[in-house]
Amino acid sequence: MLHLLENDTVLPIKQLKVLASKRSAGKQVEFRGTSVTVEEALPESFKGVDIALFSAGGAVSKELAPEAAKHGAIVIDNTSAFRMDPEVPLVVPEVNEQALFDHNGIIANPNCSTIQMVAALQPLREKFGLSRIIVSTYQAVSGAGMTAIEEMKRESQAALNGEPVNPSFLPVKSGEKHYQIAFNAIPQIDKFQDNRYTFEEMKMINETRKIMGDASIKVAATCVRLPVHSGHAESVYVELGKADLSVEEILNVLSEAPGVIVEDDPATQTYPMPINSVGKTDVFVGRVRRDLDVASGYHLWIVSDNLLKGAAWNSIQIAHSLIKLGLIKTNG
Ligand code: L14
Numbered sequence: 001m002l003h004l005l006e007n008d009t010v011l012p013i014k015q016l017k018v019l020a021s022k023r024s025a026g027k028q029v030e031f032r033g034t035s036v037t038v039e040e041a042l043p044e045s046f047k048g049v050d051i052a053l054f055s056a057g058g059a060v061s062k063e064l065a066p067e068a069a070k071h072g073a074i075v076i077d078n079t080s081a082f083r084m085d086p087e088v089p090l091v092v093p094e095v096n097e098q099a100l101f102d103h104n105g106i107i108a109n110p111n112c113s114t115i116q117m118v119a120a121l122q123p124l125r126e127k128f129g130l131s132r133i134i135v136s137t138y139q140a141v142s143g144a145g146m147t148a149i150e151e152m153k154r155e156s157q158a159a160l161n162g163e164p165v166n167p168s169f170l171p172v173k174s175g176e177k178h179y180q181i182a183f184n185a186i187p188q189i190d191k192f193q194d195n196r197y198t199f200e201e202m203k204m205i206n207e208t209r210k211i212m213g214d215a216s217i218k219v220a221a222t223c224v225r226l227p228v229h230s231g232h233a234e235s236v237y238v239e240l241g242k243a244d245l246s247v248e249e250i251l252n253v254l255s256e257a258p259g260v261i262v263e264d265d266p267a268t269q270t271y272p273m274p275i276n277s278v279g280k281t282d283v284f285v286g287r288v289r290r291d292l293d294v295a296s297g298y299h300l301w302i303v304s305d306n307l308l309k310g311a312a313w314n315s316i317q318i319a320h321s322l323i324k325l326g327l328i329k330t331n332g
Helices: 002-006 058-070 093-102 112-128 144-161 199-212 247-256 310-323
Strands: 029-031 033-035 050-053 074-078 106-108 130-139 218-225 234-242 260-262 283-290 297-306
Touching: 002 029, 029 199, 029 283, 050 058, 050 218, 050 297, 050 310, 058 106, 074 310, 093 112, 093 199, 093 310, 106 310, 112 234, 112 260, 112 283, 112 297, 112 310, 130 199, 199 218, 218 234, 247 260, 247 283
Parallel strands: 050 074, 074 106, 130 218, 260 283
Antiparallel strands: 029 033, 130 234, 234 297, 283 297
């Protein structure tokens, strides 16, 4: 977020505060050539703040986001704490920017896998209608944070040296069991729910319906972690409102879509891959095919940097939209 803000030309940043836990207070971060001291995040810290970007975990958001909103800040929250709260807009600007008008001081940034999927599917939905999505994800380790990345590197090194890997973090830090991610695929992201889906899968299902504003869309998800540093990939099957569309018709719509880049040419082995998405804010789509049995069914492969469009960039875009829509009243 700080890196994106540093190069941002849309937000008229007069002052930047960097807030964290007591443990990090006093550290220095560089911003536009000056050194900013990290302060402890307290309810009063948000006095005079116009936009507060939160990304310190659900518990911190639950405690401090309402306090920040009370002090007049508009919170853009990157955690899952408020996403399904009916009072809180859940926004991907390319899809449902208008939902921002209904905010009550807190706006939720959706789950990373959901953002890239709806950004790519919404243009098809607008043009042809969409009734069903079946998605399997191939998710990067960076979504789970620095500790997970360190674990993957350490395990990879150990495995290559023929030493025991001793996993202690993934798939879920607080879980009873931990499994090796190096040279593996783990079909669990976040905790299991009573219906045998994981929370990550249910986030994709519920958030997609909320962002698209249609509870009747059929959605099923299987979320899998791969030993990829950054960049989530998704194999997506969709049923559109129109049968027998040509691949060209679909690619034409996608190539006009904001924030979407088509990389799709079997003849030249062109398709999106996580490593090529790293550092980019776009959503990449390729491998577009008609289903061979269902006339209204189509397959796509969707890739994006989970830390950018999936998190920081979508949050900054929400801030841009707030400015564009005239929703920021300078506070103090
Ligand atoms: O819903 O890759 O924001 O473990 C953050 C952690 C999504 C999953 C969220 C991960 C989650 C992510």
